[in-house]
Amino acid sequence: MLTNQTLLSDIRTIISNAKEKAIRSVDHERTLMYWHIGRRIFEEEQAGLDRANYGNYLTTFIAEQLEPEYGSGFSKRQVELFRQFYRTFPIANTLYSQLSWSQYKILIRIDNQHKREFYIVETMKNNWTVRQLERQIHSNLWEHLLLSNDKENILSITRDEEHLSDAKQIIKDPMYLEFLGLHREASYYEKDLEQAIITHLQDFLLELGNGFAFVARQKRLHIEGDEFFIDLVFYNRLLRCFVIVEIKSSKLTHQDLGQLQMYVNYYDRFEKKDFENPTIGILLCAEKNNAVVKISLPENNKTIIASEYKLYLPTEKQLIEEVNKEIEKRENELV
Incomplete structure (x- = not known):
């Protein structure tokens, strides 16, 4: 039979x-x-x-x-x-x-x-x-690729989706949020940026990376009488974990990383199920110092990611310059 x-x-x-x-x-x-x-x-x-x-x-x-x-x-x-x-x-x-x-x-x-x-x-x-x-x-995969110092990592976003295990293979840095329509000259607060993201949620999910689903906005946490609010919570089906997004319209600080780490720890201890993977935290900031990020986080860190956002796509001139750099690099490799 x-x-x-x-x-x-x-x-x-x-x-x-x-x-x-x-x-x-x-x-x-x-x-x-x-x-x-x-x-x-x-x-x-x-x-x-x-x-x-x-x-x-x-x-x-x-x-x-x-x-x-x-x-x-x-x-x-x-x-x-x-x-x-x-x-x-x-x-x-x-x-x-x-x-x-x-x-x-x-x-x-x-x-x-x-x-x-x-x-x-x-x-x-x-x-x-x-x-x-x-x-x-x-x-904008092409634009990300041209401006990235880690082209292989950018390309990995598009491949073997069902086998990805590292959040850095999915989450983009920088993220281009030109679809939010925020003016370059205007000053705005985190809540303005958050509201713009919610308004353009579908576009933001595409820019955020593969496999994301929206869970909550301004998620309230009660910790021994104190209240905290997480800007955005998502779930990633490829990584099988919650993804917390904190928004900073200024330069990243080590205090921001500490706050995000607390939120990640909370979700791991009180929200995550046994079959799910550890929670990922994304600090979406206007500017970051990579050295500060590296020193503030453990050497084996895989759960906290700092990603800059850009309100405008690169200009045609910038793209041409990057293309020429890539062509020159390849020609030198062939010599």
């Missing part, structure tokens, strides 16, 4: 694999079809350079003729995407069967060629779904 069950399991695996291959094959053929349509439109457009707005006329004409016959997949917007697809990827041999048309539609929107190639490679390497690709783009 056991042999029969094994046989059935093997057959089901064969069927499932065949279905997946068939779906990928069909999607790749569809992607190639859109590429050929885009090339044909582009060639016709180039032949009519002397006619103003000829490209717009073509896409409108094609959509009017084909949409009634083939459906919304040939709307004007879709036809324009076919043309843009060809212009972004003009060589058919560079199209990958591992990437779906839905993923290519996302990649088309990335103007920077190096940035686009990075996401293509990482998508295939990590077998990202469409949703995972969007998440990594929206959480």
Whole structure:
């Protein structure tokens, strides 16, 4: 009987694999079809350079003729995407069967060629779904990578999610919170920053890292008659632990680390279940002194993390400088 069950399991695996291959094959053929349509439109457009707005006329004409016959997949917007697809990827041999048309539609929107190639490679390497690709783009993985001194650690955020055990592999430093909409010139308090995070909670969770779920805000603790309030509490399903976030709109101090350590100790002793891992504490600050952080915490510390936040993404000039530095570094390594 056991042999029969094994046989059935093997057959089901064969069927499932065949279905997946068939779906990928069909999607790749569809992607190639859109590429050929885009090339044909582009060639016709180039032949009519002397006619103003000829490209717009073509896409409108094609959509009017084909949409009634083939459906919304040939709307004007879709036809324009076919043309843009060809212009972004003009060589058919560079199209990958591992990437779906839905993923290519996302990649088309990335103007920077190096940035686009990075996401293509990482998508295939990590077998990202469409949703995972969007998440990594929206959480500015490329920008974090360029500005990080620990690029391997940043990349580890995207890989082997179910096997991560170190919080530093998930939590980003620095975090870019430009989506909060706080003005550079304005002064604000921790409560203002906290309220902005709650208002933009979904964006903050993407920036915070993978696997986070919101638990509480201003969590009240009673300790022998004294009251304390934790700014934000999350749970991370990958690390299987609570994550406490304390917000400081000024430079980090060793007293801030001590306060966060107390909160972490409380959760470990009164909230954590036996099957869960030790609580993680994140001190989200405007500025930090790494030496102070290192000396204030035990040498084997794995539960307290200080992370700077930035209210604005790096400028194009900064990114170009970082790209040039990386290129120069790689050229020197090859010498």
